[in-house]
Amino acid sequence: MANSALEIVGLILTLIGLIGTAASTGMPMWRVTAFIGENIIVFETRFEGLWMNCFRQANIRMQCKVYDSLLALPPDLQAARGLMCCALALSGLGLLISLLGLQCTSCIENNDRAKRMVLIIAGTMIMMACICVLIPVSWTGHVIIRDFYNPLLIDAQRRELGEALYIGWVASAFLFAGGCMFICCNLQSEDNDSERYAYLKTSDYRTYPPQPLQPQQLVRLPQPEPQFQPALSRHPSTNYSYYSRYPSVHSGVAYL
Numbered sequence: 001m002a003n004s005a006l007e008i009v010g011l012i013l014t015l016i017g018l019i020g021t022a023a024s025t026g027m028p029m030w031r032v033t034a035f036i037g038e039n040i041i042v043f044e045t046r047f048e049g050l051w052m053n054c055f056r057q058a059n060i061r062m063q064c065k066v067y068d069s070l071l072a073l074p075p076d077l078q079a080a081r082g083l084m085c086c087a088l089a090l091s092g093l094g095l096l097i098s099l100l101g102l103q104c105t106s107c108i109e110n111n112d113r114a115k116r117m118v119l120i121i122a123g124t125m126i127m128m129a130c131i132c133v134l135i136p137v138s139w140t141g142h143v144i145i146r147d148f149y150n151p152l153l154i155d156a157q158r159r160e161l162g163e164a165l166y167i168g169w170v171a172s173a174f175l176f177a178g179g180c181m182f183i184c185c186n187l188q189s190e191d192n193d194s195e196r197y198a199y200l201k202t203s204d205y206r207t208y209p210p211q212p213l214q215p216q217q218l219v220r221l222p223q224p225e226p227q228f229q230p231a232l233s234r235h236p237s238t239n240y241s242y243y244s245r246y247p248s249v250h251s252g253v254a255y256l
Helices: 002-026 075-101 112-148 163-184 190-194 249-255
Strands: 031-033 044-048 052-057 063-066 159-161
Touching: 002 075, 002 112, 002 163, 075 112, 075 163, 112 159, 112 163
Parallel strands: none
Antiparallel strands: 031 044, 031 159, 044 052, 052 063
């Protein structure tokens, strides 16, 4: 019962992490314009994301433009795209696979070992999705902070951490918690598994009280007496059952 509750909690955490990963992937707020020094023009803000650039002015809606060419993007942005897409695929597949191994579902019946293996595989995929989210988000944050304190750059070229990075960090934490619950709740030794037996819910079985053992009387079986067999003689046999001009087989054997 406790494992079933933990599995449901892990499923909810994974779902929240998947939603956060999708939001962080699609949001353009990865890099935001920094207002520092003498830059007092605050009515225009620039956002840079994985898929587009956006501009927002005061009292005017946001205008976005998708990147024209994929090959013209910097390598770190291309790697971030690929890793975030992998994270979405792994977390989505892990969430669907985990539904097959939950104790509250009847997809796999009367096989607890198979259910545990399914949940361990799902938890491993979710942990891999967590790593795929954490790498691009942390790397982008590192690059933003490094460029912010770079004295060779002017103030207009510096950026700040956007909302999408924070959402990505929180989503990776939820994915990590969900994957850990799926893996840790189903890691059991084979000794504990051998002591558990599965019974059908519709099967009729009865319990019988133990019966005391009663001493049984030993019975000696009669053994047949050995029959005496005469030894063969070297002399010819003279006992015949009927008259014949030819010697019997017994006499021929006796001559040998």
